Amino acid sequence: MSALQRAQVLAYRFAVHGLAAPESDASTTLATGLQDYPPGRTALLALRLRTGSTDGSPTVLVHSVRAAMHLHDAAELPRLIAALRVDDAGAIPQQSMGPFGGELEASGVSFGAALDEVADAMRSAMGDLAFPTKGELSGAVSPKIDRRLAPWCEGCGADHVQDQLFRLATLQAGLVVDVDNHSPSQFRYRATEFEPADPTASRAELVDNFLTTFGPARPADLASWLGRTPSAAKHWWELVAENLQPVEIDGKEHWARADTLETVESAPAPTGVRLLPPYDPITELADRKLLVPDPAQRRKVWQAAANPGVVLVDGDIAGVWRQKRTRDRLTLRVEAFGKMSARQRRAAQSDADVIADQAGADNADLTFD
Incomplete structure (x- = not known):
């Protein structure tokens, strides 16, 4: 059995994730997806930090892995639909869906049948709705399906399709997400055609x-x-x-x-300083203990909500960053886990400028705690 060191694994990931050069190939990360959270905020930035551009082969934003929004190569859509179909509620951890799946199957409705019913209703509704918001699509679909699939939601004060089921069904219906560039975090659904895959x-x-x-x-x-x-x-x-x-x-x-x-x-040893956005594939496809061995640092990288971006120094996570917008200026505040040299701080400016430009800001300021 081959024995590998942690440093070799990090070096491999740095290279295969397209982080070794500013104009790398992002096809590997697009094959597993770039998470977009909040919608419109992280996926295109992660892509641009790898390739130098958001132009290239066509991409689609869909509810894919974990029913979370991810940016993928558009050509992969049929295979994602086929692969990520769920027929058994027991395949989904309870913390992702609560008791809904078990209660549904106990009532005599299989999860696969529920998924098909909601997806069919979505496709039908899209014939009357041009580019609906999530609320508009849910409002059109919920009254037309088995009431067991649309339980009462105390938070919304309405009966609607259970959220996890809704998101999983959008993929089976072939719906992709279009983010409103003028209203960040706002999005609408658009129907596509696809050929079924095995x-x-x-x-x-x-x-x-x-x-x-x-x-x-x-x-x-x-x-x-x-x-x-x-x-x-x-x-x-x-x-x-x-x-x-x-x-x-x-x-x-x-x-x-x-x-x-x-x-x-x-894999060659990584060099240089990179700033990566929240929910970047480096942190989302990760053995967290291997990636960040120190528990206190790990808690700063992965939080209960609103993860920060991360700072890579020579391939290792060496800090986190958050941003604040003031008119046309974006300030990135870096919390380093150790001392960063003046040279390393200057090297971070290149990615900071890309982050600011992607956010529509004219300037980027870096501050270090």
């Missing part, structure tokens, strides 16, 4: 993509990324298991794609 082959391809982007992993890492229970993720893992090779990282067994292992072992 679910088993699509899932195997998605696991392969995950292992390429993540590097050596364990089934639990796949479960966390997919938003599936460990037992459900194990079925996905088995689709590619014969092509994996065991490796040891800091004394723990992981598995790597056999065809990428040499690349992991020989």
Whole structure:
């Protein structure tokens, strides 16, 4: 069994995530998706920080992995629809959906049937609604489906499609998200046409993509990324298991794609300073303890809500940053985990300027705590 060091894994991720140069190829990260949260705020920025531009091959923003919004290569949409379909509520962790899935199936409605009914109603509603908001689409769909699929919501004061079911159904309906550039965080749905893909082959391809982007992993890492229970993720893992090779990282067994292992072992040591947005693939496809060994620092990177951006120094997370807009000026406040040299601070300005420009600001100021 090959033995890998943490530094080798971080070097591989830095390279494969397209962070080694300002005009890199983002196809690997687009294959697993760039999370967009809040809508319109993070995915295009993460793409631009890798490629130098948001132009390129067509992309789509959809509720994909964990039913969260992700930016993907548009050509991958049929395979995402096929791979991420959920037929059994037991495949989704309860913390993601609460008791709804179990209660639904106990009432005699399978989750797959519920998903189909809501997706069909969405496609039908899109014939009358041009580019509906989430509220408009939910308002059109909820009265037309089995009432068990649209329980009373105390927070909204209305009966509507359960939220997780709604988001999963948008993907099955082939709906993509268009963000309103003039009103950040506001979005509407748009219908697309797609050819059905094979679910088993699509899932195997998605696991392969995950292992390429993540590097050596364990089934639990796949479960966390997919938003599936460990037992459900194990079925996905088995689709590619014969092509994996065991490796040891800091004394723990992981598995790597056999065809990428040499690349992991020989990845060049990362250099330079990079500023990455909140929910960047570097932090979202991650063994958090491996990526940030210090528990106190880890709590600063991954928070209950509103994660900060992160600072990479030579491939290691060396701090976090948050932004504040004042008219045409964007201030990025960096909290470094250790001392950053004057040279490293100056090197961060390049990404800060990109972040400001993407936000529509004329200038970027960097401050360091």
